[in-house]
Amino acid sequence: MPESSQNRNWSKLIYHENVLILDFGSQYTQLIARRVRELSVYCEIIPYYDAAEKIRETRPFGIILSGSPDSVIREGSPALPLELFKAELPVLGICYGLQLIAASLGGRVVSGGDRREFGKAIVDVSEQDMLWTDLPDQFQAWMSHGDRVETLPSGFKVLARSGGLIAAAGAPDRRIWGLQFHPEVVHTHHGTDILKNFLFKACGCKGDWTMAAFVQSTVDSISAKIGSDRAICGLSGGVDSTVAALLVHKAIGDRLTCVFVDNGLLRKNEYETVLQNFLERLHLKVVGVDARQKFLSRLRDVEDPEQKRKIIGEEFIRVFEEQAGVHGDPPFLVQGTLYPDVIESTSVRGPSAVIKSHHNVGGLPLDMKFQLIEPLRELFKDEVRKVGEELGVHSRFIYRQPFPGPGLAVRILGSVTPERLALLRDADAIVQEETERAGLLREIWQSFVVLLPIRSVGVMGDDRTYENVAALRIVTSMDGMTADWAKIPYEVLERISTRIVNEVRGINRVVYDITSKPPGTIEWE
Numbered sequence: 001m002p003e004s005s006q007n008r009n010w011s012k013l014i015y016h017e018n019v020l021i022l023d024f025g026s027q028y029t030q031l032i033a034r035r036v037r038e039l040s041v042y043c044e045i046i047p048y049y050d051a052a053e054k055i056r057e058t059r060p061f062g063i064i065l066s067g068s069p070d071s072v073i074r075e076g077s078p079a080l081p082l083e084l085f086k087a088e089l090p091v092l093g094i095c096y097g098l099q100l101i102a103a104s105l106g107g108r109v110v111s112g113g114d115r116r117e118f119g120k121a122i123v124d125v126s127e128q129d130m131l132w133t134d135l136p137d138q139f140q141a142w143m144s145h146g147d148r149v150e151t152l153p154s155g156f157k158v159l160a161r162s163g164g165l166i167a168a169a170g171a172p173d174r175r176i177w178g179l180q181f182h183p184e185v186v187h188t189h190h191g192t193d194i195l196k197n198f199l200f201k202a203c204g205c206k207g208d209w210t211m212a213a214f215v216q217s218t219v220d221s222i223s224a225k226i227g228s229d230r231a232i233c234g235l236s237g238g239v240d241s242t243v244a245a246l247l248v249h250k251a252i253g254d255r256l257t258c259v260f261v262d263n264g265l266l267r268k269n270e271y272e273t274v275l276q277n278f279l280e281r282l283h284l285k286v287v288g289v290d291a292r293q294k295f296l297s298r299l300r301d302v303e304d305p306e307q308k309r310k311i312i313g314e315e316f317i318r319v320f321e322e323q324a325g326v327h328g329d330p331p332f333l334v335q336g337t338l339y340p341d342v343i344e345s346t347s348v349r350g351p352s353a354v355i356k357s358h359h360n361v362g363g364l365p366l367d368m369k370f371q372l373i374e375p376l377r378e379l380f381k382d383e384v385r386k387v388g389e390e391l392g393v394h395s396r397f398i399y400r401q402p403f404p405g406p407g408l409a410v411r412i413l414g415s416v417t418p419e420r421l422a423l424l425r426d427a428d429a430i431v432q433e434e435t436e437r438a439g440l441l442r443e444i445w446q447s448f449v450v451l452l453p454i455r456s457v458g459v460m461g462d463d464r465t466y467e468n469v470a471a472l473r474i475v476t477s478m479d480g481m482t483a484d485w486a487k488i489p490y491e492v493l494e495r496i497s498t499r500i501v502n503e504v505r506g507i508n509r510v511v512y513d514i515t516s517k518p519p520g521t522i523e524w525e
């Protein structure tokens with residue numbers, strides 16, 4: 001989709017500062033990006049093999065090399081693009097990044113043997129350096145490496161050690177540094193200070209990535225791109241599509257038509273409530289479409305979750321195309337795609353590492369007629385919420401729990417039927433009521449029910465029952481990339497379970513999911 005990849009560069013119109021994070025496949029790469037953005041510096045994650053082109057194209061202020069599950073000693077492991085050093089930009093290598101710098105410039109990396117480090121370590125600063133500005137001489141850091149740097153390339157010096165091993169090294173006159181530990185994880189004390197010293201002192205960034213600047217530059221680029229044309233936007237009721245629609249509305253006013261589709265996969269009363277809120281509070285031009293039959297008939301007997309996603313993604317587009325015909329044939333379709341969706345759908349490790357097709361990234365039909373406008377594809381969820389606040393959106397919208405595009409279809413394991421949807425809706429409504437009543441909404445990321453494709457035996461009154469099992473999923477998270485199961489009070493769990501079994505005829509057992517992400521995902525699919 002060439003159009004959507006062009007969208008990535010929109011906001012550069014105003015931002016001057018840009019740092020590139022070369023992804024070598026570490027599980028922490030997104031976390032590095034988050035930390036950099038928390039310091040108000042715009043950054044992008046790119047696969048390491050795209051570095052040369054991206055450096056030419058974006059002229060970044062500096063480069064960060066991520067970690068990797070690979071080993072630089074292994075033949076064929078991801079290598080450092082040599083253009084990197086020709087560009088004479090400040091470079092910070094993290095873990096594998098440090099080892100790669102060392103190995104590429106003539107140093108020696110060896111397998112850790114019994115000297116591998118995982119978990120907390122104490123780092124001793126051995127040489128004063130700009131990276132350590134305002135840091136103590138000793139601090140706790142998080143290590144996760146098997147290999148280690150044994151000999152540094154010439155011109156490099158050891159800047160810190162942990163347990164006698166090299167914990168940080170650099171050639172400050174060439175503006176190259178490397179850390180064996182992970183400054184991006186919270187267990188590394190002062191990790192953010194180290195990144196800040198690199199960005200502000202070595203790269204010369206000032207921190208011009210603010211939400212106000214983002215709104216301004218995005219609205220300008222949308223105006224430039226759409227010109228005097230029209231656009232159509234699919235609203236889901238969640239914060240992402242709402243904020244995306246508002247940005248486009250700011251740029252082109254009522255030439256934007258928003259469509260809110262009842263696909264039959266929404267939660268209880270959701271269609272009516274959300275539609276009313278859009279019209280009364282946000283003053284967008286919104287059309288409601290009842291497409292329940294279309295979606296549900298295409299989903300009949302479909303059990304595979306990826307197939308469900310593809311069908312739903314395609315059906316959404318068909319509804320938008322139909323609506324476009326009625327509303328002046330706009331050539332542009334606005335979507336609330338976020339950065340994590342983009343990252344998860346285009347992994348450096350190739351398609352095998354793609355966990356699922358997010359319906360608004362991986363699942364679009366190839367013959368789609370629209371050009372995409374995705375103003376949020378560079379943002380994390382919490383940044384979108386800040387943009388929403390910047391735009392004056394009511395907190396009820398901003399702090400609404402995320403709800404997947406494919407809706408309840410991914411929370412019914414097995415085939416989706418009207419009967420199972422009704423069961424799930426009733427159970428889900430109880431969870432929403434009880435988590436809200438317990439005042440837990442701000443603490444938790446999501447609370448919902450998954451309807452399992454199994455039945456279990458129970459007793460109610462004097463009767464034996466043989467009914468459905470519901471799994472309760474309540475998680476805390478910053479951005480949905482990682483999550484923990486929520487330790488909510490037993491009394492709340494008890495109330496939810498009792499109410500579901502008593503009030504929802506057809507469910508006789510409730511179980512609580514105590515899996516974090518990773519290794520689990522939030523949705524069960």
Ligand code: XMP
Pocket residue numbers: 357358359360402403404405406446480481517520521522523524
């Ligand atoms: P997973 O299940 O991948 O979910 O751990 C991470 C977060 O993303 C939400 N999610 C989606 N959001 N379209 C969306 O807009 C989708 O297709 C989609 N799938 C999952 C999920 O609810 C969780 O918050």
